[in-house]
Amino acid sequence: MSKHDIQVTCNNCSLDKICFPRGLTREEISNISQVIQAKKTLHRGDCLFRQGDDFRGILAIKSGSAKLVAVDHHGNEHILKILLPGELLGFDGLYDETYQYSAIALETLSFCELPAQSMNDLFQNKPALTRELFRHGSEQIKKDKDFIVLSKRPAEERLAHFLIDLSDRMKRRGFSCSEFTLSLTRQEIGNHLNLAMETVSRLLKKFHQQELIVVNSQCIELKNIPELRAIFAHSE
Amino acid sequence: MSKHDIQVTCNNCSLDKICFPRGLTREEISNISQVIQAKKTLHRGDCLFRQGDDFRGILAIKSGSAKLVAVDHHGNEHILKILLPGELLGFDGLYDETYQYSAIALETLSFCELPAQSMNDLFQNKPALTRELFRHGSEQIKKDKDFIVLSKRPAEERLAHFLIDLSDRMKRRGFSCSEFTLSLTRQEIGNHLNLAMETVSRLLKKFHQQELIVVNSQCIELKNIPELRAIFAHSE
DNA sequence: CGTATTATTGACTCCATTCAAAGATAGTGG
DNA sequence: CCACTATCTTTGAATGGAGTCAATAATACG
Numbered sequence: 001m002s003k004h005d006i007q008v009t010c011n012n013c014s015l016d017k018i019c020f021p022r023g024l025t026r027e028e029i030s031n032i033s034q035v036i037q038a039k040k041t042l043h044r045g046d047c048l049f050r051q052g053d054d055f056r057g058i059l060a061i062k063s064g065s066a067k068l069v070a071v072d073h074h075g076n077e078h079i080l081k082i083l084l085p086g087e088l089l090g091f092d093g094l095y096d097e098t099y100q101y102s103a104i105a106l107e108t109l110s111f112c113e114l115p116a117q118s119m120n121d122l123f124q125n126k127p128a129l130t131r132e133l134f135r136h137g138s139e140q141i142k143k144d145k146d147f148i149v150l151s152k153r154p155a156e157e158r159l160a161h162f163l164i165d166l167s168d169r170m171k172r173r174g175f176s177c178s179e180f181t182l183s184l185t186r187q188e189i190g191n192h193l194n195l196a197m198e199t200v201s202r203l204l205k206k207f208h209q210q211e212l213i214v215v216n217s218q219c220i221e222l223k224n225i226p227e228l229r230a231i232f233a234h235s236e
Numbered sequence: 237m238s239k240h241d242i243q244v245t246c247n248n249c250s251l252d253k254i255c256f257p258r259g260l261t262r263e264e265i266s267n268i269s270q271v272i273q274a275k276k277t278l279h280r281g282d283c284l285f286r287q288g289d290d291f292r293g294i295l296a297i298k299s300g301s302a303k304l305v306a307v308d309h310h311g312n313e314h315i316l317k318i319l320l321p322g323e324l325l326g327f328d329g330l331y332d333e334t335y336q337y338s339a340i341a342l343e344t345l346s347f348c349e350l351p352a353q354s355m356n357d358l359f360q361n362k363p364a365l366t367r368e369l370f371r372h373g374s375e376q377i378k379k380d381k382d383f384i385v386l387s388k389r390p391a392e393e394r395l396a397h398f399l400i401d402l403s404d405r406m407k408r409r410g411f412s413c414s415e416f417t418l419s420l421t422r423q424e425i426g427n428h429l430n431l432a433m434e435t436v437s438r439l440l441k442k443f444h445q446q447e448l449i450v451v452n453s454q455c456i457e458l459k460n461i462p463e464l465r466a467i468f469a470h471s472e
Numbered sequence: 473c474g475t476a477t478t479a480t481t482g483a484c485t486c487c488a489t490t491c492a493a494a495g496a497t498a499g500t501g502g
Numbered sequence: 503c504c505a506c507t508a509t510c511t512t513t514g515a516a517t518g519g520a521g522t523c524a525a526t527a528a529t530a531c532g
Contacts, residue, residue, distance in 0.1 A: 070385050073469065078385045092381065094374035101381065123366040127359035130366055137373045138330035144380040145328065145337065149306050149314045151387055152430045155488065186511065194388045196489050201512055217497075233309065391520065422479060432521050437480055453529075479528065489518080496511065502504095 009033040010112075018086030018172065019060050020114065023132050032129055035118035038062070041110045044183070048089070048103035048111060055093035057115040058133070061085050064109030065183060067192075069102045079192040081147075082106075082184070084169050091137050106183035151194060153232060158193045159203050160231035163213070167222055179221045245269040246348075254322030254408065255296045256350065259368050268365055271354035274298070277346045280419070284325070284339035284347060291329035293351040294369070297321050300345025301419060303428075305338045315428040317383075318342075318420070320405050327373050342419040387430060389468060394429045395439050396467035399449070403458055415457045 010021045010033040020036060021029045042048065048059055051071055066083040080101060083089055092100040114122075122129050150161055171177035182189075186197045186204075193200070207213045212228050214221040222228060246257045246269040256272060257265045278284065284295055287307055302319040316337060319325055329335040350358075358365050386397055407413035418425075422433045422440075429436070443449045448464050450457040458464060 070381060072385055078388065080381050080384060091374055092378050094370050095378055100378050120363060120367065123359070123363035127356060130359040131356065134330050134370070134373070137370070137377065138327050140377055141328050141373070141380065142331055142336050144377065144384065145306060145316050148316060148380065148384060148387070149308055151384070152314065185509090197510090198490085198512080199488060202488095205512080235310075421477090433478090434480080434522085435520060438520095441480080473532105475531085477528105477530075480526080482525090483523090485520105485522075487519095487521090489516105491516080492514090494511100494513080496509100498507100498509075500505100500507080502506100 009038075010036055013062075014174070015060075015062070015086035019088070020112070020132075023135065024128065028126070028128050031126060032114070032122075035114060035121070036060075037113045037115065039111050039113055041108060042105045043109075044105055044107050046105045046109075048105065048109075049093075049099045051099060051102045053093075053099045055090070055097045055099060055116055057113050057119065058088055058090045059103070060088050060112045060114075062110040062112055065106045066103050066109060067106055067184075067188070069104055070100070071102070077191065079188055081143075082166070082192070084166075085173050088136050088140075091140055150232075153235070155193075155195050155199055156203055156206075157232040157235055158195070159189075159200065160207075160228050162189070162193055163220065163222060164225065164229050164232075167225060177222070178225065179219065181218045182220050183218060245274075246272055249298075250410070251296075251298070251322035255324070256348070256368075259371065260364065264362070264364050267362060268350070268358075271350060271357070272296075273349045273351065275347055275349055277344060278341045279345075280341055280343050282341045282345075284341065284345075285329075285335045287335060287338045289329075289335045291326070291333045291335060291352055293349050293355065294324055294326045295339070296324050296348045296350075298346040298348055301342045302339050302345060303342055303420070303424070305340055306336070307338070313427065315424055317379075318402070318428070320402075321409050324372050324376075327376055386468075391429075391431050391435055392439055392442075393468040394431070395425075395436065396443075396464050398425070398429055399456065399458060400461065400465050400468075403461060413458070414461065415455065417454045418456055419454055 010016065010019070010029050013019065013021065016022070016029065020032055024032070042064075048066060049056065051069075061083050063085050065085075066089075068080045068083060068089060070078045070080055072078060083103070089103055090099065119133075122133070150158060153161075166180065166182070167177045170180050184192075186200045189195075190197045190200045195203075204213065204215055207228070208215060210224075210227075212222070212224045214223060246252065246255070246265050249255065249257065252258070252265065256268055260268070278300075284302060285292065287305075297319050299321050301321075302325075304316045304319060304325060306314045306316055308314060319339070325339055326335065328337055355369075358369070386394060389397075402416065402418065403413045406416050420428075422436045425431075426433045426436045431439075440449070440451055443464070444451060446460075446463075448458070448460045450459060
């Protein structure tokens with residue numbers, strides 16, 4: 001690759017409102033650009049990191065999507081979250097310098113990395129970046145707790161929320177909010193939402209009959225977003 | 237209070253292996269001691285902070301216990317976690333400078349505070365403390381995710397885990413691991429574990445019949461910790 | 473001591489799971 | 503390109519774990 005190619009840096013990244021550069025000044029973005037490394041591309045099934053790996057740093061999805069997976073002591077897998085472009089992962093690895101979960105590409109994916117060594121440097125010299133990194137961590141804490149609250153709701157609401165949440169997140173990233181591909185099997189959707197695969201299938205059919213969605217294999221089209229949103233927002 | 241009274245500082249705090257001072261050198265502990273403020277005592281039902289309050293800082297329970305509560309958009313309360321001495325809270329407030337949940341004392345309680353202003357100073361001048369604060373945040377992310385994984389298990393395992401988890405945490409704080417008071421109603425335990433109050437009552441009775449526990453109003457005695465642990469550890 | 477809150481217990485119900493079987497889809501190699 | 507296989511999805515029927523409802527009992531509290 002020639003030096004005249006456009007470098008992948010935070011300075012010219014379209015995810016600057018979401019990812020590492022969020023909330024930073026132009027100058028601060030230049031600062032992190034120097035330490036954040038663009039990494040090579042992965043394919044479906046490849047791991048960004050594995051549960052138990054030594055902590056290398058905080059990662060950010062640049063393109064594609066991934067799943068964060070925990071394996072419990074019975075060997076069962078649990079899909080904790082779906083990761084979209086601009087989302088950070090690896091905060092769980094700071095605690096004991098070991099990633100606590102595995103991050104697995106759902107499709108062709110590229111990602112960037114804030115290396116662990118650079119973080120210590122950041123803590124030393126860049127308080128604004130440190131503060132922003134804390135805000136990213138804080139956001140994850142909030143999202144996890146919101147997921148816990150949501151998980152008490154019935155199956156239909158959980159699935160409706162899952163679709164709307166994806167839709168909202170796609171929209172903020174400049175993708176269509178009404179049509180997107182979801183590289184997950186029914187099994188995986190069910191695993192994530194704590195539902196049997198069969199329940200997911202039945203509910204998707206129900207939503208389809210209500211003309212809320214159209215499902216075409218992995219492509220999901222949301223036909224009536226307000227009504228879908230109402231399923232979990234207005235439920236008594 | 238006279239100036240000759242022993243000051244409450246991190247230097248002489250018995251929770252130094254758990255709380256803010258964790259992992260810090262003697263000198264670093266002296267540093268944080270200067271910014272961490274001991275606050276006045278609260279009583280059952282009092283709030284450490286309320287959902288929506290402006291972020292004041294990260295708090296640490298010094299004595300007593302509290303519950304972290306979310307109110308959803310239907311007005312329903314959800315007990316997200318129980319907080320014991322030495323545990324930090326408020327990380328959720330960093331994201332948008334607003335506490336996302338309410339922290340409510342379950343009994344007479346005292347707490348310390350790392351004020352928000354001091355945090356910026358910390359980021360600037362104390363990288364070791366900043367790193368340690370990140371580790372505390374990371375730990376919370378891991379705990380929340382573990383709770384999500386656990387919440388997929390059946391009622392009996394969830395309750396057994398709840399009791400063992402409390403027991404383990406009490407032990408690390410120098411309290412008895414086999415006998416402790418739990419200032420929660422059946423309703424609240426059920427709320428936290430996503431169980432009906434009646435189910436909690438029935439399961440506690442079952443554990444009692446199996447001679448695993450003895451319940452005396454709010455006082456819980458664990459008679460057979462290994463067996464209780466096996467309920468969620470060895471389940472198929 | 474009486475009242476309000478909290479806990480227990482039983483009977484019944486229901487949401488979601490499990491089991492089972494058939495159908496669709498994707499991927500592979502001849 | 504089609505046949506073959508593996509994987510994934512759909513659908514129905516039966517089951518069950520935990521919830522709800524309701525009535526009683528125990529405890530805490532002013």
